[in-house]
Amino acid sequence: MIHKSAAEMAKALTNGETSSVELTQLHLDRIAAVDGDVKAFLHVDTQGALDQARSVDERRKSGEKLSPLAGIPLALKDVLAQKDVPTTAGSKILQGWLPPYDSTVVSKLKDAGIVIMGKTNMDEFAMGSSTENSGYGPTFNPWDLTRTPGGSSGGSAAAVSSFEAPLAIGSDTGGSIRQPAALTGIVGVRPTYGAVSRFGLIAYSSSLDQAGPFGRTVLDTALLHEAMAGHDPKDATSINAPVPAVVHAAKSGDVKRMKIGVIKQLQGEGYQKGVQARFDESLQVLASLGAEIVEVDCPSFEYALAAYYLIAPSECSSNLARFDAMRYGLRVGDKDGASAEAVMSATRDAGFGREVKRRIILGTYALSSGYYDAYYGSAQKIRTLIIEDYAKAFAKADVLVSPTAPTTAYKIGEKVDDPMAMYLGDVATIPVNLAGICGMSLPAGLADEDNLPVGFQIMAPAMQDQRLYQAGAALEAALLTKWGAPILSQAPALKGA
């Protein structure tokens, strides 16, 4: 049962073949069996999950009409506040904090009857691309436990790819959903900025952050997308418009006469050979399905990484100022006679990890008087240029495509001391965030040289998220036919399973 898709599980629930309690227990058992090796979860809320499952079962028994994913278990990235459940954003500075409120995403999941099993590991405050920056140790890639699952939503991606959960929520500030989806062989979507409420999402970079769904199929991901998206008056940047018909698009996957733009700047040099090969192959598949492949030029993408590493740290330097030991979280150095300032300083020194400190310092510098125009100001101008590049490209194509990440999953520790090498891994995902548009990564097969999953990225204009699902579902179906079985069936079995 746990190897089925969420849509199939939902059908089994509706048919009475299984119950939510049973389904949840199966997944909790799976977590107990394999998570000692994968370490996808920071906190498993066994009791809360079973209580929720029981309540859904009762509602179903009483004949209540439930939403499509009611009773399906899910893994939640620890960046989202959940009432009375430990929420740390992967940071020691929030160890032990119990939110007194639910994030809007959590409220929507609960309303939909989706069972939240626990909180997944992540790079501290979502700063990182390998989940190695977590204050609680790394998560391991179920395909090869010596490798990273990507990040920052590595815990959520690993949970779904190791069948610990059929669905998961991540957040994507520079690729943190799409890149781990690619590295673990699953589907991940970063919706249009403003499509999913950020209320209760612990902010890294407010203008780039966006929560989104993980699933093992395009349809599952669409079902979760629909459940979590929608306007929220508690988030000023939330889009006040109907959620695009993503489920409909996923069910009717079709690329006939669709114009698909290949971004010149996001392929070739710097991309692993096996990654490029799977990408090219997928393009051919799309062409064979009737899509028209065109090449588009996005010259400003060259500066995207630099702009991102000024904007995100600048915003985080301010967003993370609230962690000061005064009201919640860790408190260090609170001895007799210690001033508030000394306690703040000692707490932040002890509570934040190296990468977080690095970005706070970088951002503080970039916003300083005298440097603002040269750094933050210039980065915002690049952002405008990237938006213009996309606008021109979308005039020629309905969707744009690229490999999701330049490489397959790398070894734990391989890039940890070389932040620049790690940052380069996000070169293909970051432009989407800077422009506020939407993007999907779905499996394109395994790289020949290492037998590790390769991600295929699809990008669509803001508020046209359905195009991702329309193209993604078509490619997924064609590849499945070609492979004969889902890509995850090729993943090695985990111990204890």
Place this chain on the structure above:
Amino acid sequence: MALPTYDEVIAKWDPVLGLEVHVELNTKSKMFCSCATEFGAAPNTQTCPVCLALPGALPVVNEKAIESTILIGLALNCKIAPYSRFARKNYFYPDMPKNFQISQYDEPICFDGYVDVEIETDEGLKQFRIEVERVHMEEDTGKSLHVGGATGRIHGADYSLLDYNRAGIPLVEIVTKIVPGTGKYAPEVAKAYVAELRDILRGLKVSDVKMEQGSLRCDANVSLKPIGSDVLGTRSETKNVNSLRSVERAIRGEMIRHAELLNEGKKVKQETRHFQEDTGLTRSGRSKEQAEDYRYFPDPDLVPVTPATIWIEELRATLPERPSLRRKRIKEEWNVPDKEMAAMINADVLDIVEATVLLGADPTKARTWWLGEISRIANDQNIAITDLAITPKDVAELVALVASGELTDKLARQVVEGVIAGEGTPSEVVAQRGIKVVNDDGALMAAIEKVCAEQAETAEKVRGGHLPAAGALIGAVMKETKGQADAARVRKLLLGHLGQAN
């Protein structure tokens, strides 16, 4: 060296002012969340994830606060920006939950306005124009209470308590351009400006404008330059001056302090100073010589403020009468002499007098009551006139009772005392205290006859045509009637009785 006198200061130095006024808006909810804003609630009871800056919480702008700010801008003759943004002002302080304050930086919502004020000068009433540079929105911080230590300041305190009820209350900051050319009237001009602002804001009903509760706070920047010089001196900024009188005192005090330093060849330090209500002096606060770097940047959690022109014009159409114009109208309509007008403004009774007049009282009578007897009682009790238990309705009734002859002025004063003492409305006080003008001629005649019999000699003098002697008899009759008789009536009846009616 002794402190220079104020006259010595202004003989040599020319003051330049700059005023920053913070106004707490009276919106029901906070600037960026739905918490209540009521003053005086138990600490930390008006808080939520947003104003406590819990992880994940996001601000959403209170539209009413934007409306109030635009109204203020319009009332201060400002331009309203079609596009403005909120910015984050980053600095660490425990009473600021996010460790940044949401404010406006280089894109304020209102800019380029002015306020005209009139003050009494040696040459008569003179108008000064205070130019307003900007009006912007921001959120208030929480409050720190430093416990232990002698001064209530953080230095030397044992510990500090934090109350976040105030955190996130909408504030509007009104910043003037530098105000030169006020000369020796600088303190009065500043006071008049703050008073005018307060009246404008009160008229707009956007704030409680209670300086003593901190809903209107003034920071006064003062510098001195030698008379005739174009070079600005170093300024000091005196914080949180919390009464109109203190505005005047603080500026006068700072002018004297600066002059003393400059006369001795010393430098004025650019710093924040705190006004001491008891001494009228300021003490040194934070040094501002090294400008703090607040790392302002547009708040990415909020969207730009883009008020529609049509909305702005709708708001403009609702603006109440400008206080200065109102004063002019009132002065003319009621025919008030300059000095009396100034007295009413000074005593802050214009609203209450107007309310009394609107209830039908004669303007001169209404003014005389409020400015005279009632002000005297307020002063004696050392409370604000508006806090006395007497209302415009009571005074209007009182004026009517006097006009109809049911009370004399003298009796009416007793009634005022009764109303203020909480004995009820004027009619109720009259009834309970049995106060009554004796206008029953029969009763008066009986008293007159009694007095004339007792003082037959004097009565004879009057009867003989020596009218000045009547005074003693009238006095005695008044005494006989316990002061409740109308003296003019007594005189008429008495003279008639003694054959001297004309």
